[in-house]
Amino acid sequence: xxxxxxxxxxxxxxxxxxxxxxxxxxxxxxxxxxxxxxxxxxxxxxxxxxxxxxxxxxxxxxxxxxxxxxxxxxxxxxxxxxxxxxxxxxxxxxxxxxxxxxxxxxxxxxxxxxxxxxxxxxxxxxxxxxxxxxxxxxxxxxxxxxxxxxxxxxxxxxxxxxxxxxxxxxxxxxxxxxxxxxxxxxxxxxxxxxxxxxxxxxxxxxxxxxxxxxxxxxxxxxxxxxxxxxxxxxxxxxxxxxxxxxxxxxxxxxxxxxxxxxxxxxxxxxxxxxxxxxxxxxxxxxxxxxxxxxxxxxxxxxxxxxxxxxxxxxxxxxxxxxxxxxxxxxxxxxxxxxxxxxxxxxxxxxxxxxxxxxxxxxxxxxxxxxxxxxxxxxxxxxxxxxxxxxxxxxxxxxxxxxxxxxxxxxxxxxxxxxxxxxxxxxxxxxxxxxxxxxxxxxxxxxxxxxxxxxxxxxxxxxxxxxxxxxxxxxxxxxxxxxxxxxxxxxxxxxxxxxxxxxxxxxxxxxxxxxxxxxxxxxxxxxxxxxxxxxxxxxxxxxxx
Amino acid sequence: xxxxxxxxxxxxxxxxxxxxxxxxxxxxxxxxxxxxxxxxxxxxxxxxxxxxxxxxxxxxxxxxxxxxxxxxxxxxxxxxxxxxxxxxxxxxxxxxxx
Amino acid sequence: xxxxxxxxxxxxxxxxxxxxxxxxxxxxxxxxxxxxxxxxxxxxxxxxxxxxxxxxxxxxxxxxxxxxxxxxxxxxxxxxxxxxxxxxxxxxxxxxxxxxxxxxxxxxxxxxxxxxxxxxxxxxxxxxxxxxxxxxxxxxxxxxxxxxxxxxxxxxxxx
Numbered sequence: 001x002x003x004x005x006x007x008x009x010x011x012x013x014x015x016x017x018x019x020x021x022x023x024x025x026x027x028x029x030x031x032x033x034x035x036x037x038x039x040x041x042x043x044x045x046x047x048x049x050x051x052x053x054x055x056x057x058x059x060x061x062x063x064x065x066x067x068x069x070x071x072x073x074x075x076x077x078x079x080x081x082x083x084x085x086x087x088x089x090x091x092x093x094x095x096x097x098x099x100x101x102x103x104x105x106x107x108x109x110x111x112x113x114x115x116x117x118x119x120x121x122x123x124x125x126x127x128x129x130x131x132x133x134x135x136x137x138x139x140x141x142x143x144x145x146x147x148x149x150x151x152x153x154x155x156x157x158x159x160x161x162x163x164x165x166x167x168x169x170x171x172x173x174x175x176x177x178x179x180x181x182x183x184x185x186x187x188x189x190x191x192x193x194x195x196x197x198x199x200x201x202x203x204x205x206x207x208x209x210x211x212x213x214x215x216x217x218x219x220x221x222x223x224x225x226x227x228x229x230x231x232x233x234x235x236x237x238x239x240x241x242x243x244x245x246x247x248x249x250x251x252x253x254x255x256x257x258x259x260x261x262x263x264x265x266x267x268x269x270x271x272x273x274x275x276x277x278x279x280x281x282x283x284x285x286x287x288x289x290x291x292x293x294x295x296x297x298x299x300x301x302x303x304x305x306x307x308x309x310x311x312x313x314x315x316x317x318x319x320x321x322x323x324x325x326x327x328x329x330x331x332x333x334x335x336x337x338x339x340x341x342x343x344x345x346x347x348x349x350x351x352x353x354x355x356x357x358x359x360x361x362x363x364x365x366x367x368x369x370x371x372x373x374x375x376x377x378x379x380x381x382x383x384x385x386x387x388x389x390x391x392x393x394x395x396x397x398x399x400x401x402x403x404x405x406x407x408x409x410x411x412x413x414x415x416x417x418x419x420x421x422x423x424x425x426x427x428x429x430x431x432x433x434x435x436x437x438x439x440x441x442x443x444x445x446x447x448x449x450x451x452x453x454x455x456x457x458x459x460x461x462x463x464x465x466x467x468x469x470x471x472x473x474x475x476x477x478x479x480x481x482x483x484x485x486x487x488x489x490x491x492x493x494x495x496x497x498x499x500x501x502x503x504x505x506x507x508x509x510x511x512x513x514x515x516x517x518x519x520x521x522x523x524x525x526x527x528x529x530x531x532x533x534x535x536x537x538x539x540x541x542x543x544x
Numbered sequence: 545x546x547x548x549x550x551x552x553x554x555x556x557x558x559x560x561x562x563x564x565x566x567x568x569x570x571x572x573x574x575x576x577x578x579x580x581x582x583x584x585x586x587x588x589x590x591x592x593x594x595x596x597x598x599x600x601x602x603x604x605x606x607x608x609x610x611x612x613x614x615x616x617x618x619x620x621x622x623x624x625x626x627x628x629x630x631x632x633x634x635x636x637x638x639x640x641x642x
Numbered sequence: 643x644x645x646x647x648x649x650x651x652x653x654x655x656x657x658x659x660x661x662x663x664x665x666x667x668x669x670x671x672x673x674x675x676x677x678x679x680x681x682x683x684x685x686x687x688x689x690x691x692x693x694x695x696x697x698x699x700x701x702x703x704x705x706x707x708x709x710x711x712x713x714x715x716x717x718x719x720x721x722x723x724x725x726x727x728x729x730x731x732x733x734x735x736x737x738x739x740x741x742x743x744x745x746x747x748x749x750x751x752x753x754x755x756x757x758x759x760x761x762x763x764x765x766x767x768x769x770x771x772x773x774x775x776x777x778x779x780x781x782x783x784x785x786x787x788x789x790x791x792x793x794x795x796x797x798x799x800x801x
Contacts, residue, residue: 035748038721049617096556157757161721288799288800424624
């Protein structure tokens with residue numbers, strides 16, 4: 001993975017000092033809260049329902065053991081012994097003190113980490129495929145391009161006061177494992193007819209209040225124009241994005257209101273101008289970055305199957321281990337969704353274990369999924385049983401990848417001042433219900449996503465089954481949505497009808513699962529059955 | 545009643561106006577009544593509190609109970625982590641929140 | 643003679659006076675003359691100073707850069723970052739006159755503004771001089787080229 005050189009380190013260190021200074025000025029009263037808020041947000045520091053919350057960046061979800069250890073230490077030293085992995089591959093701490101934030105950031109800087117631009121109206125963490133470098137179907141590892149864009153977007157003097165937040169995703173495969181089409185800019189590294197690599201740009205996707213799928217703006221940008229084209233996209237947005245209404249300020253609204261064609265025309269015009277400004281890094285810079293993501297020294301002649309005599313282990317291999325491009329290896333998914341647990345949360349002890357496991361079993365690398373699990377990207381099949389035993393003992397071995405128990409949930413009203421309803425208790429109860437009945441296994445792939453408010457941090461629009469928490473006259477209420485997908489078959493979920501209270505939504509999910517079990521054909525997934533039979537049967541079962 | 549809540553500027557802890565200062569315990573929350581805006585402005589500019597606002601609450605046997613569930617969660621802590629909640633949670637149980 | 647005296651014939655005088663310019667990073671004489679709106683400027687062949695509001699398109703000025711000595715760019719609220727694109731664009735098109743940031747400008751924006759081509763500042767609230775010095779010395783490098791002369795990090799890496 002990428003390692004800082006002296007320049008990267010100097011920039012992160014400078015940012016720590018800048019933030020310390022801003023905190024000092026706030027505490028001394030030289031900055032009001034209104035003045036300080038955008039500045040602290042650009043360092044990932046929120047004021048939430050219970051305390052300050054800090055969001056630490058995990059660039060394209062990639063971490064090494066030393067970094068995961070540091071994150072565990074931070075949880076113990078500055079927080080309450082745990083942390084939350086997010087739907088943008090980052091990590092959040094919920095109980096931070098402002099007066100300690102500077103020291104925390106300094107500790108992060110020591111392990112080449114930071115909280116730069118994880119909030120605020122600027123370019124956020126650039127996400128990518130959590131199986132990058134391991135997936136057999138990728139054209140190339142997308143992460144060098146994500147790293148190139150990460151540096152370009154860091155401390156960008158022109159784009160730090162955008163109309164709204166800006167989220168970029170980079171993948172390099174036909175399969176979309178990173179919800180690329182639901183980003184402000186989604187980039188797919190593709191090959192043209194001549195076999196050359198380039199970038200397909202999708203601009204104007206997003207979830208939130210008004211979910212939209214990003215249209216294709218340019219099908220092929222040569223790799224040596226990647227930064228320039230991105231800059232053109234941002235400049236048109238900075239210029240024209242709405243500033244009058246926070247809820248209409250994302251680029252998806254601009255592209256939608258202007259029309260993709262007109263937006264593209266303006267981008268191409270700006271692009272032509274910017275090409276003359278010499279702002280693109282030389283290809284040598286990409287060539288410098290790529291070796292950091294070179295394939296590890298995979299062993300050969302390895303066993304290609306494990307001893308499956310332990311049925312629990314066999315189940316876990318079948319569910320949570322994903323085929324790898326190298327013979328004898330898999331990518332193993334560590335579930336942060338134990339039955340009845342808080343999705344995406346990990347204790348510092350669990351984090352330390354995962355750090356050690358990454359070091360021992362996966363070439364010192366792990367990944368954060370946007371679905372709030374952790375990936376060990378390169379694990380020898382022959383060592384899986386040993387690995388699984390350790391995961392199982394630490395409650396990290398739930399065999400539920402992409403099943404109904406693998407719930408994506410935002411922190412919701414338990415933590416978030418924006419929320420209208422609690423999401424975690426709903427997730428816990430659904431998880432318990434389906435585990436107890438054994439139906440979870442029978443349902444197969446069923447992606448359930450829960451958001452506690454319309455900001456959709458739980459990605460409910462992209463759930464095969466989505467749940468949205470709302471405030472109904474001061475009482476928590478839940479809307480049910482069906483048929484969303486974040487993959488390459490991207491679609492936005494549709495609401496079923498009137499909402500439910502907590503008991504009602506859990507029963508509703510069971511009802512919907514039963515309709516599927518009743519109607520499915522030929523090994524269809526839930527999503528496939530829904531797409532084949534439509535909403536009516538589900539509505540009928542739910543509302544009579 | 546109208547009570548005031550905010551965060552301690554340095555620590556971020558949730559605090560409640562008790563009539564003279566800011567307490568960590570909702571049981572101490574005092575009715576700010578007509579003076580809410582004035583108190584908020586004064587306390588914020590003196591940096592004795594941060595991001596404070598007024599909320600509706602009813603006075604119950606156990607003390608002030610915020611009218612809105614969000615503020616009750618704020619008072620007691622995350623319902624899913626009672627080990628992290630404030631002392632009131634141990635005393636009152638979760639019925640008080642929901 | 644106060645600048646505001648010049649304004650009456652030229653439409654509304656929006657500009658900042660000499661006294662309000664707290665920081666200036668140019669050696670030449672500070673331009674006199676009232677700053678007028680973009681619309682007014684386009685109608686007045688002899689205007690040499692103009693003020694851009696966030697909603698204006700700086701590109702409207704491109705045919706006239708030769709006669710402009712001062713462009714003020716207003717930041718009514720510091721979170722509205724359109725002025726950064728306006729300034730940088732003007733520099734990209736070769737404007738060498740004064741580009742002044744006026745309005746809600748905090749010391750925390752100065753460094754980025756300098757990089758976008760601003761060379762004078764008339765903030766609504768005066769900035770602490772020590773904070774300004776610190777802010778301008780804060781960043782040892784920059785990741786991306788902008789309107790300033792400093793080489794981006796990739797240039798330092800590869801020459």
